[in-house]
Structure formats: C-alpha cells, structure tokens
Amino acid sequence: MGYYDIDDILADSVEIPCKFQHDIPGLGYLENNPGKPVKKNAKLELPLWLARILAIIDGDTNEGELNQDEESVPFVELLTPDMFSPKVINAIKADPTSLDLHAINSYFYALALKWISLFSDREFADIVTTLLLERSQAINNHASSVSVEFKSSLDSVRGTQVTAGASNAAASMFLLTLDEFEKKVYKKSHESYKETKKWMFEK
Amino acid sequence: MDINIDDILAELDRDTTAVDSTGHTQQGNQSSLSTSDIPANNTTIIDVSPQQDFKQLMVHWRNERCSPELLSYPAPLVERMLSRIQSQMETIENISMGFLESMSQGPSDDNGDKLTSHHNDSKLPLLCMEAELERVKFILRSYIRCRLQKVDKFSLYLRQFDPIQLDDLLSAKEKLYQSRHSEILLKLLNGSVLKFMPEELQAIDDTEGSVNMIEEPDWNKFVFIMVCGPPDKLFSEDPLLSKNEYGKYCYNVTIAELKEDVELTLDSIYVMRYQVVRELIMSGKVQLI
Numbered sequence: 001m002g003y004y005d006i007d008d009i010l011a012d013s014v015e016i017p018c019k020f021q022h023d024i025p026g027l028g029y030l031e032n033n034p035g036k037p038v039k040k041n042a043k044l045e046l047p048l049w050l051a052r053i054l055a056i057i058d059g060d061t062n063e064g065e066l067n068q069d070e071e072s073v074p075f076v077e078l079l080t081p082d083m084f085s086p087k088v089i090n091a092i093k094a095d096p097t098s099l100d101l102h103a104i105n106s107y108f109y110a111l112a113l114k115w116i117s118l119f120s121d122r123e124f125a126d127i128v129t130t131l132l133l134e135r136s137q138a139i140n141n142h143a144s145s146v147s148v149e150f151k152s153s154l155d156s157v158r159g160t161q162v163t164a165g166a167s168n169a170a171a172s173m174f175l176l177t178l179d180e181f182e183k184k185v186y187k188k189s190h191e192s193y194k195e196t197k198k199w200m201f202e203k
Numbered sequence: 204m205d206i207n208i209d210d211i212l213a214e215l216d217r218d219t220t221a222v223d224s225t226g227h228t229q230q231g232n233q234s235s236l237s238t239s240d241i242p243a244n245n246t247t248i249i250d251v252s253p254q255q256d257f258k259q260l261m262v263h264w265r266n267e268r269c270s271p272e273l274l275s276y277p278a279p280l281v282e283r284m285l286s287r288i289q290s291q292m293e294t295i296e297n298i299s300m301g302f303l304e305s306m307s308q309g310p311s312d313d314n315g316d317k318l319t320s321h322h323n324d325s326k327l328p329l330l331c332m333e334a335e336l337e338r339v340k341f342i343l344r345s346y347i348r349c350r351l352q353k354v355d356k357f358s359l360y361l362r363q364f365d366p367i368q369l370d371d372l373l374s375a376k377e378k379l380y381q382s383r384h385s386e387i388l389l390k391l392l393n394g395s396v397l398k399f400m401p402e403e404l405q406a407i408d409d410t411e412g413s414v415n416m417i418e419e420p421d422w423n424k425f426v427f428i429m430v431c432g433p434p435d436k437l438f439s440e441d442p443l444l445s446k447n448e449y450g451k452y453c454y455n456v457t458i459a460e461l462k463e464d465v466e467l468t469l470d471s472i473y474v475m476r477y478q479v480v481r482e483l484i485m486s487g488k489v490q491l492i
Contacts, residue, residue, distance in 0.1 A: 002418045053413055 011107035096134035
C-alpha cells in the first residue's frame with residue numbers, strides 16, 4: 001500500500017457511516033448544508049481517509065477542561081458498514097466462491113485490511129483469510145484454463161476473434177464477481193499461464 | 204576388514220585434477236567465447252575465471268530480479284565483464300578483418316586464434332562468438348535496467364542513506380541517475396502542484412502524515428528460494444549449518460512474527476518471506492529463483 005498506489009487511493013475514498021460524538025460548528029458542509037454546525041449523534045457517510053483520522057483523534061480541543069469524562073472520546077464513532085455486516089459475513093462463511101464480492105464492494109480486501117488494522121479484529125481476519133484462500137483456488141482454476149486457439153494464429157486476425165469469443169459463460173460469470181484485487185491476481189496469473197503455453201507450443 | 208582409503212585416494216587425485224583443471228581452464232580461455240581477453244594477455248591463470256564470473260553475474264541477475272529491495276552493486280564483477288565485452292568485440296572485429304584479408308591476400312600476423320580459423324576457414328566460431336557476446340550483453344543490460352527500475356521506485360527511500368552506504372549500494376552512474384532523476388521529478392512536482400500547497404504540506408517525503416510518503420521495499424514479500432549452501436562447498440566449516448534428524452544439512456531460521464522456526468535443508472526449494480532469508484541471500488548461501 002504505497003503512497004502513490006492508485007487502487008489504495010480509490011479504496012480510501014469509499015464512504016463509511018459515522019456518528020459524530022460532539023457538536024462541531026462550521027463543519028456543516030459534510031452534511032451538505034454549509035454554515036451550520038454538525039450536531040451530536042448526527043449520522044454521516046465519510047470517506048475512509050477522513051473517518052479513519054477522526055475516529056482516532058480526541059475531540060477535546062477547547063472544552064477538554066470542562067468535561068473531563070469526555071476527554072478520550074474521539075470526534076466520530078465508526079459504525080459497521082454494510083459490507084462488513086453480519087449478513088455478508090454469514091454469506092462468506094456459507095460459500096466463498098459463489099459470493100459476488102464486486103457487488104458488495106469493489107475494494108473489499110483493501111478495505112477489510114484497513115478495517116482489521118483499525119480494530120485488530122482477529123475473528124474477522126480469519127474469515128477474510130479463508131475467503132481469500134477459497135476464492136484463490138477458483139481464480140487459479142479459471143486462470144489456468146487457457147483456450148487452445150492460437151495454434152491457428154497464422155492468420156492472426158481470425159485468431160484474435162476466436163479467442164475473444166472463447167471465454168465461456170461460466171468463467172465470465174465468475175469473473176464479474178471478482179473484486180479489484182482479485183482481478184489483478186487473475187490477470188497476472190492468466191497472463192503467465194498463457195505466455196507459458198504460448199512458449200511451449202509455438203515457436 | 205575394510206580399510207577406508209578414500210582420503211588417501213582423494214589426496215592422490217588432487218594432484219592429477221590440479222593439472223587437469225589448469226589445462227582445462229587454459230583450453231577454456233582459448234575456445235570459450237564469453238571469455239574475452241583471448242590468449243595474448245591471459246596466459247597466467249588467475250583465480251577469477253570468465254566462466255566463474257559469468258555464473259556470478261547470472262546469480263546476481265536472478266537475485267536482483269526477484270528480490271524486493273535493491274541489492275548491493277558488484278562493482279568489480281561488472282567492470283571485469285565490461286572490459287571483457289570490450290576486448291571480445293575487438294577480437295571479433297580483428298578476426299572478421301582477417302577473413303576479408305584472407306580472401307584478397309595471403310595470411311597476416313595477428314594472433315593465434317586467427318591462424319586456426321585460417322586453416323579451415325569456417326565461419327562457425329565467429330558466429331558463436333557473436334551470439335555469445337550478445338547473450339552476455341543481454342544479461343548485463345537486463346540486470347542494469349532492473350536496478351534502474353528499483354532506483355526509480357525507491358528514489359525517496361534511497362535519499363535517506365548516507366553517502367557511504369550509498370557507495371556500496373549503487374554504482375557511480377546509478378548515483379548520478381538517482382540524483383538527477385529525483386531532481387527532475389521534484390522540479391516537475393514543485394512547479395505543477397506543490398507550490399499551491401500550504402507550507403507544511405509541501406514536503407515530498409513526509410512521514411508524519413496519515414500515509415507514509417516514502418515507499419520502502421516490501422520486506423515481507425514472499426520469494427522462491429533455493430538453498431545452495433556455502434559457496435565454497437565446505438559444509439562443515441559453516442557455523443550456521445547444522446544437521447537435522449535425517450542427517451541432512453540445514454539452516455535454521457526464525458519467522459519473527461509467527462515465532463516459528465524453519466529448517467531450510469540443503470538443495471531444496473522454499474517459498475519464504477524475504478526478511479527471513481535476507482542474511483543468507485547476502486552471503487550467497489541461498490539463491491532466489
């Protein structure tokens with residue numbers, strides 16, 4: 001997760017439901033009504049890059065001396081987003097391979113990683129690990145099934161047409177459920193299988 | 204009653220093999236093609252042979268391509284290879300000129316290698332020499348490109364090192380490339396974006412913010428390794444090497460975060476975290492594949 005990693009930046013902009021734990025004047029533009037304060041217990045959707053910081057930093061800037069008991073309460077509380085709800089977790093436990101991760105969130109793994117490191121959630125980490133392992137077997141199956149069309153690639157134009165139509169329906173259905181990280185894995189492994197086969201059977 | 208005389212035989216063998224191997228290397232120098240400084244100046248046998256150097260270069264190349272970090276630069280090795288490429292190129296040129304001459308005139312006086320090619324006038328040795336030269340050049344080029352790619356990637360990270368460490372890590376040209384390239388990049392970023400930022404956000408190598416801007420090598424990257432053992436093959440003298448329950452030599456390494464000990468047996472292949480085997484790679488006891 002580098003600083004200039006474009007997928008990381010995109011994953012960081014996914015919005016997370018948050019609950020404000022302080023009245024804060026001037027921040028109304030987060031609720032789309034600038035000029036007004038944000039009320040306590042207001043529920044907002046904040047992008048992760050903002051929510052992550054606000055959930056850590058304490059909200060006692062000025063009134064810290066007034067109410068000591070509120071001292072350690074951060075600005076916002078992170079609420080569990082839909083993609084990590086019990087419903088999804090049960091679905092993961094039931095059958096990882098038939099799950100449509102892309103529909104849940106296209107950056108599921110990146111977000112799960114961030115979420116786990118925020119809360120040190122061991123149980124969820126185990127679930128995500130099994131999810132990844134199970135799905136990577138399916139990914140490998142799909143990546144290794146290289147269609148054998150390029151024997152007739154003397155006429156390259158026809159060859160590309162054939163390969164384009166070759167990926168069968170079952171594979172493409174699965175590929176639509178991959179999240180961005182899995183897509184990268186699939187693409188890379190598929191390329192390497194394909195190149196190896198090309199090298200073996202073509203000159 | 205069996206008397207084991209293996210060591211006595213080995214002692215006897217050593218003399219003959221010594222002669223044998225010198226003869227072989229000399230011959231190798233004349234016929235083998237990566238070898239460059241052909242007969243004229245290479246009559247004395249030095250401890251670094253061209254074959255050995257090429258093998259070394261291949262190891263460096265493979266390690267560099269697979270490792271997540273920039274490895275230290277084998278300056279003497281690359282210099283030797285470069286000078287050999289240079290002289291081999293000259294040799295090839297000389298020989299091919301000899302071919303031209305032999306067609307028009309009688310034999311000339313250059314070096315012994317040419318004379319042999321005069322006798323049967325075959326083009327095969329020349330062909331092989333050229334192909335071999337291309338091969339060596341490809342490896343060297345690929346190696347250096349791979350390093351430059353890493354220099355690009357870890358530009359900011361490399362800036363933290365002090366000059367002495369950098370001397371070991373980079374060649375003079377790579378250092379020049381690194382400083383110039385980061386200068387140009389900085390100029391571009393400063394001119395286009397950073398000058399509009401508030402003072403405290405203008406730093407390009409800010410580590411205090413929410414995301415660390417300096418990209419470090421991924422120390423925990425998984426790599427394929429082949430356990431080769433000490434380069435000199437003297438297994439009993441390596442302090443890290445020990446025997447396991449099956450009587451095989453192995454290295455013991457510890458994966459810190461799992462608190463797990465792993466035996467790396469000799470001549471086997473593992474997928475291992477880079478950080479764990481880094482020391483072994485540096486000392487050439489393990490190779491990346």
